[in-house]
Amino acid sequence: MKTRLGLIDYGMGNLHSVQKAFERLNSSLQLVRHPDELDHCDALILPGVGAFDPAMAHLEQTELVPDLKRWVQGDKPLLGICLGLQLLFESSDEGLSAGLGLLKGHVQRLPTNQGERIPHMGWAPLQQQNDCPLLEQGDPGSWMYFVHSYAAIPSDASNLAATAAYGQTNVTAMVWQGRLGACQFHPEKSAKAGQRMLKRWLQWLETGAKILS
Amino acid sequence: MVALRLIPCLDVADGRVVKGVNFVGLRDAGDPVELACRYSLAGADELVFLDIAATYEGRATLVDLVRRTADAVTIPFTVGGGIGSIEGITELLRAGADKVSLNSSAVRTPDLVAQGADRFGCQCIVVAIDARRRSEQEGCGWDVYVKGGRQNTGLDVVSWARQVADLGAGEILLTSMDGDGTQAGYDLELTRAVAEAVPVPVIASGGAGCLEHIAEALIKGKASAALLASLLHDGVLSVEEIKQDLLRRGLLIRPLENEESSHGDNGS
Numbered sequence: 134m135k136t137r138l139g140l141i142d143y144g145m146g147n148l149h150s151v152q153k154a155f156e157r158l159n160s161s162l163q164l165v166r167h168p169d170e171l172d173h174c175d176a177l178i179l180p181g182v183g184a185f186d187p188a189m190a191h192l193e194q195t196e197l198v199p200d201l202k203r204w205v206q207g208d209k210p211l212l213g214i215c216l217g218l219q220l221l222f223e224s225s226d227e228g229l230s231a232g233l234g235l236l237k238g239h240v241q242r243l244p245t246n247q248g249e250r251i252p253h254m255g256w257a258p259l260q261q262q263n264d265c266p267l268l269e270q271g272d273p274g275s276w277m278y279f280v281h282s283y284a285a286i287p288s289d290a291s292n293l294a295a296t297a298a299y300g301q302t303n304v305t306a307m308v309w310q311g312r313l314g315a316c317q318f319h320p321e322k323s324a325k326a327g328q329r330m331l332k333r334w335l336q337w338l339e340t341g342a343k344i345l346s
Numbered sequence: 347m348v349a350l351r352l353i354p355c356l357d358v359a360d361g362r363v364v365k366g367v368n369f370v371g372l373r374d375a376g377d378p379v380e381l382a383c384r385y386s387l388a389g390a391d392e393l394v395f396l397d398i399a400a401t402y403e404g405r406a407t408l409v410d411l412v413r414r415t416a417d418a419v420t421i422p423f424t425v426g427g428g429i430g431s432i433e434g435i436t437e438l439l440r441a442g443a444d445k446v447s448l449n450s451s452a453v454r455t456p457d458l459v460a461q462g463a464d465r466f467g468c469q470c471i472v473v474a475i476d477a478r479r480r481s482e483q484e485g486c487g488w489d490v491y492v493k494g495g496r497q498n499t500g501l502d503v504v505s506w507a508r509q510v511a512d513l514g515a516g517e518i519l520l521t522s523m524d525g526d527g528t529q530a531g532y533d534l535e536l537t538r539a540v541a542e543a544v545p546v547p548v549i550a551s552g553g554a555g556c557l558e559h560i561a562e563a564l565i566k567g568k569a570s571a572a573l574l575a576s577l578l579h580d581g582v583l584s585v586e587e588i589k590q591d592l593l594r595r596g597l598l599i600r601p602l603e604n605e606e607s608s609h610g611d612n613g614s
Contacts, residue, residue, distance in 0.1 A: 149442040183467040252548045256600040276600045280469040322422045
């Protein structure tokens, strides 16, 4: 049976581009705006563009927050994109709201002492840090499109799937834990490389969403 | 170091490309969506559409163009021209634009920059600045022009750039009106003065005529990206040629994806 995918619509982000990216892979996304609609989904996407506090406020208005927590704690698959990655963590320099707390760690302002511009805007090759079903083994580092001013710092280093170079340091590009994953970059805006990554997520879902041991 | 970007810019009016584009094998050289796809496949890092007519009647056509572009193109794109309200910004972002570019409206209502950044995040808000070098009698520096370059605001370009960055602009699209269309090179002094004054990325625009100019804008001008128009549209240089040249000079640039397509699973 084909995996039924839900796209969380809480009024933050470019849903259109995410939907189109999946349409190109012959998958359709069902918009999820209310807890009832989760019953029809096997996997979820949490997109997001904008600032941390308004995003959490909008998400709370949908009344989805407790269900999303249960979803992830019940080991169901969820993919966060951009701000959707940051919301998975406990807190952020950008706001006062608590995050979803599904991953341990804090979201920090990008360092200003790296001689780089903020926002970090543009393409960067991924540097793999840990195994992740979305990263190809031996991949020479796919270039993805980033645009962000804050970056997550996972407390558990094993959650860090990939990084991107920023000045002399590295910033979190991808996180992964169980069946929960997220990208700081925009795979839906990253040309063929991004499309390949979304396809790998779909293939991983279709083949049983195995948890890496 | 963050990779530098090449950004083709398409001038559109009533849903059509205004300046002629000299591409081999285009079915419709005036269709912005087909051109956008071509540039995306050619390795462009982002795209910019500027609605140069920016009429009230043309707005629906522009929104439709943005929607069709978002359907077809898998790289980020910015839309500018005649955007004067939060509603206008919302409409274009909802249609699928990744960023909007504000120019005259930012000068008229600087608070629009702040409101846009608060509502959608600073990465969505580009402020376009049209700059003209002051004459020797007027002193050094550059003036900010609006209304498509017809009206001098008397604002100083560097101070204005600093102000919009403080207000929340995530990027500055800096056009040298003196250089625009001359192919005599970007105004490097201008580009560098603004790039050094603001913490956000600066896109250099106006005057590119050869490979050397583009490299200079990124190295000496300290721009994060180069906007390219007639040089590409007229077929003088291709995105591929420019990227190869910049890579040869040792600059960090996203390589062309062609080699990667050997993976064969691009999903189409």
